[in-house]
Amino acid sequence: xxxxxxxNPGMFSLIQDAGRHGFHNIGITTGxxxxxxxxxxxxxxxxxxxxxxCLEILxxxxxxxxxxxxxxxxxxxxxxxxxxxxxxxxxxxxxxxxGDQISIGYASAGCRSYLAVAGGIQCPQIFGSASTVKRExxxxxxxxxxxxxxxxxxxxxxxQVKITRSVAEQYRPQFDGDVAEIRMILGYxxxxxxxxxxxxxxxxxxxxSQQSDRMGYRLEGPAISTSNNEMLxxxxxxxxxxxxxxxxxxxxxxxRQTIGGYPKIGSVFSQDIAKxxxxxxxxxxxxxxxxxxxxxxxxxxxxx
Amino acid sequence: xxxxxxxxxxxxxxxxxxxxxxxxxxxxxxLIANTSKQLNNNLSNKLIDLVPSYHSLLVIYNASTxxxxxxxxxxxxxxxxxxxxxxxxxxxxxxxxxxxxxSGPDLRRLAKHTKLTIxxxxxxHHQTEYTVYAMGFAPGFAYLxxxxxxxxxxxxxxxxxxxPKGAVAIADRQTAIYPSQSPGGWNLIGLCPTTMxxxxxxxxxxxxxxxxxxxxxxxRDEFIQLxxxxxxxxIER
Numbered sequence: 001x002x003x004x005x006x007x008n009p010g011m012f013s014l015i016q017d018a019g020r021h022g023f024h025n026i027g028i029t030t031g032x033x034x035x036x037x038x039x040x041x042x043x044x045x046x047x048x049x050x051x052x053x054c055l056e057i058l059x060x061x062x063x064x065x066x067x068x069x070x071x072x073x074x075x076x077x078x079x080x081x082x083x084x085x086x087x088x089x090x091x092x093x094x095x096x097x098x099g100d101q102i103s104i105g106y107a108s109a110g111c112r113s114y115l116a117v118a119g120g121i122q123c124p125q126i127f128g129s130a131s132t133v134k135r136e137x138x139x140x141x142x143x144x145x146x147x148x149x150x151x152x153x154x155x156x157x158x159x160q161v162k163i164t165r166s167v168a169e170q171y172r173p174q175f176d177g178d179v180a181e182i183r184m185i186l187g188y189x190x191x192x193x194x195x196x197x198x199x200x201x202x203x204x205x206x207x208x209s210q211q212s213d214r215m216g217y218r219l220e221g222p223a224i225s226t227s228n229n230e231m232l233x234x235x236x237x238x239x240x241x242x243x244x245x246x247x248x249x250x251x252x253x254x255x256r257q258t259i260g261g262y263p264k265i266g267s268v269f270s271q272d273i274a275k276x277x278x279x280x281x282x283x284x285x286x287x288x289x290x291x292x293x294x295x296x297x298x299x300x301x302x303x304x
Numbered sequence: 305x306x307x308x309x310x311x312x313x314x315x316x317x318x319x320x321x322x323x324x325x326x327x328x329x330x331x332x333x334x335l336i337a338n339t340s341k342q343l344n345n346n347l348s349n350k351l352i353d354l355v356p357s358y359h360s361l362l363v364i365y366n367a368s369t370x371x372x373x374x375x376x377x378x379x380x381x382x383x384x385x386x387x388x389x390x391x392x393x394x395x396x397x398x399x400x401x402x403x404x405x406x407s408g409p410d411l412r413r414l415a416k417h418t419k420l421t422i423x424x425x426x427x428x429h430h431q432t433e434y435t436v437y438a439m440g441f442a443p444g445f446a447y448l449x450x451x452x453x454x455x456x457x458x459x460x461x462x463x464x465x466x467x468p469k470g471a472v473a474i475a476d477r478q479t480a481i482y483p484s485q486s487p488g489g490w491n492l493i494g495l496c497p498t499t500m501x502x503x504x505x506x507x508x509x510x511x512x513x514x515x516x517x518x519x520x521x522x523x524r525d526e527f528i529q530l531x532x533x534x535x536x537x538x539i540e541r
Contacts (some may be wrong), residue, residue, distance in 0.1 A: 024355040024364075024367035026501075027338070027439040101478045126503055136443055137484070138503060188321060190311030232328065233353025233438060233447070235362025237319040259357050267316035295317035296367050303368035 002068045003122070003156040009148040010061030010104065015121060015140050018051035020129035023233065031131030031139060032254050034214055035112050035277035036270075037173065038076035044114035045073035045093050045165045052120025053130040055148070057113040064147075069097045070159040071118040077110030077278060078175060079127045092166030100251040109175035110278035118159035132257050135215060140197040173275070179205055179284045180275055184241060186289050187266040192226045193243075200224060201265060202287055206249065210281045214255040217276060219285070223247025226263045238297070239268035241287075251276065270293050271302065310383045312376050318352070319366035321360055322379055328358035328449060330435045335388040337514030343384045350375070351443050356513040357438040358449075396516040399481070400495040401430065401472050402527035406536055408493035410460075414474065417457050428452045429472075429493065430519040434479065436511050444483035444501025444509040448517055451477050463489030464540045469532065470495045472519070473541075483509075492539070497531025 016039065019032025022035070033039035042174035043052050055062070060079045064301035074081050074090045081088050082103045088094050090113070090209065094285075096102065104113055124143055132140035132147065140146050190198065206221035224247045232264055236242070240252045251268055255278070269290060279285065307356070325332045326404035336356045343351060343363065350370045355362035365375050403426040405411055415422045441447075456477045464487060467473070471482040473490030482488060483501035483521040496519075501508050511517060522530070 021352050023443075024362075025439065025513060026351040026443060027441065028443045030353075127508075138322050138443070143503075185314070185317050225418060232358040232360070234321065234357045234360040234441065235315075235319075237316040237362060237364060239316060257441055258355055259438055264315075265317075269317060291413060292317055292372055294312055296371055299367045 001073060001153055001155050002158065004064040004066050004102075004117070004154040006061040006063075006150055006152040006154065007065050007101065009150055009152070010057055010059070010060060010063075011056040013062050013148040014056045014132040015053050015123050015125050015130050015148070016056045016132065017053040017123075017130045019131050019254070020127050020133075020139070023127050027258055028127055028138070029133060029255055029258055030238070031129065031133040032065040033114065034254050035076055035114070035179060035253075035274040037274035038112070038114045038145065041091070041167050041171075042073045042114040043120070043165065045091075046071060046116045046118045046276070047161070048116060048118070048120050050230055052116065053123045054117075054121065055115040055154075055230070056106055059111050060104045060113065063101060063103045064154070066096045066100045066102065067098055068156060068158045069095075070100055070156060071147055071161055072096055072102065072115060073165075074113055074115050076105065076113040077107035079107040079110075079113050080105035089166075092147070093164050095162055109282045110173070112277050115155045118161060119157045122155040122157065123270075135255060140289045142187065168265045175278055179286050180279060181271040181288050182275065182285050183290045183295075184239075184266045184272075184287050185269060185295055186294055187240070187264045190265060191264045192263050193224065193265055197224050201249075202289065205284050205286050206281075208279055208281050208283050208285065212281050214253055217251040218248045219251070221248070224249065226264065231263060233259045235262050236264075237267055239270060240264045241266055242266065269298075271298065310380065312379060312402050314372060315362060316503045317499055319364040320372060320376060320379065320384060321362050322382070323360050325359050328437050333435050333437055333514050334361050334390045334394075335386055335513075337394065338388070339383050339386045340513075342381070342386055346382060347375075348377060348443045355440075357440070358447075377430050382500050390514070393510065394514050394516070396433075396518070397511065398518050398520050399498050400522040400526065401496050402522050402524060402531070403429070403472075403494035404524065407527070407539070408472070409539055410491035411493050414455065414457050414493060418455055420454065423453050425493065426521060428455050429474070429479065430521055433516055436513050436515045437532045439509070440514060442483060442486055443503070446480060446500070446509075446517070448479045448532060449477060451479050453477060457491050457512060459489040460491065460530040463487055466540055467492065468495070468539055470497060471498050495527065495531065495536070497527055
């Protein structure tokens, strides 16, 4: 088979495409790229379909060896990239020849890199997607939710395209700043929170806890109390900010459970989920409310 | 439709939640199942996903093709005209369960908690017909309700790190079958040898929201004939 051999899988590298949609009714979550902004750019650079399968690389340490000639693009975190022994840039296409070794070192800012290959990784699908969800044992190369392993072969097609494309500096994410501002839409259950609790939530600085992953980010900071902790379980959308009994917010992300019973103060604006994806545990965030009209205008603008 | 319902509220920039009643019941479940079907028929190209649950339906839509006011209006029309009759293709299935102390390590505690005998707990559990109110937690995990209040029991204080595939369990007034091995905090009362979720089959789940489930008690020999014996020795006590 032609493609890339995994010489070193790195810390935690996953195959992700646009995610698994239409199966929430039987309890299957979406998966999909955590930072979909970087994911989309990686595919766009390679002239791929929006849904083409890429690699999502947590922190780094990935080494691949190619047995084809093709083109790749790496976006996302600031991580050193080498082709053989030569340092190359991210956010632009790189031509790959047979025998080339591609390595992504440890990120110095941000924490998730995306590697797209021309035509996409030819990964089998399950429930309409190749996205890897470890908890559900679905997706990935072996369809069983397993992360990349040493010796895996990523099937890819040869590409003769050599055109160089790159993303202009102003469109690349900035990872600096002490406290990241995360925009959110106040939810339908905000009436369960007293004004004093909402004030507390919006003035607080929260730290991303060590118990954070693609399923959810647990936050540490001022506790928020609610008037209603007993609720029937109901559907949970991407980015929902739930407040459990201990008052420490949890943001539910790509691999979230589909239903749950904690009150929700609102939901993170999808464009800022990409920002969260690049924040490691220990980093700090603050919330800012935007209204739904504003959010939908921003979404339509970015879709154009 | 219940008075004051449906209630539709914004959940996020591309989802709204629809509430159908104050409390879950079989009629509400049918209404949710019928509404889901209608939404799929009428708006499929604008929808991303639907999450039916006890008394609600989360509707996730493509916000670049439809705005929240328009989708709310469309949903309102569909829900107002939806039927609360059971879906014509809704299923009723009977599942075998081996209830015993070896397959249900929490039976004794449950009997003590509810001041019933173990046999009474078992017979009350399989004398009820349940409705699939929701699916979630894991692929194919069906929340069945409601159990008789006499056998209700809260979740374990400390969840087990491993509950075997097929475990039949109770939490408050809900019951469920674990479709695959996973951590879990429900009280285990037996094992069901029937596969509830198989990603390689179509359909991949045995039941859907709105379906009816009843249980039939089987003995150890029947279970071993139908099931996988190793599960009996692998349960965390």
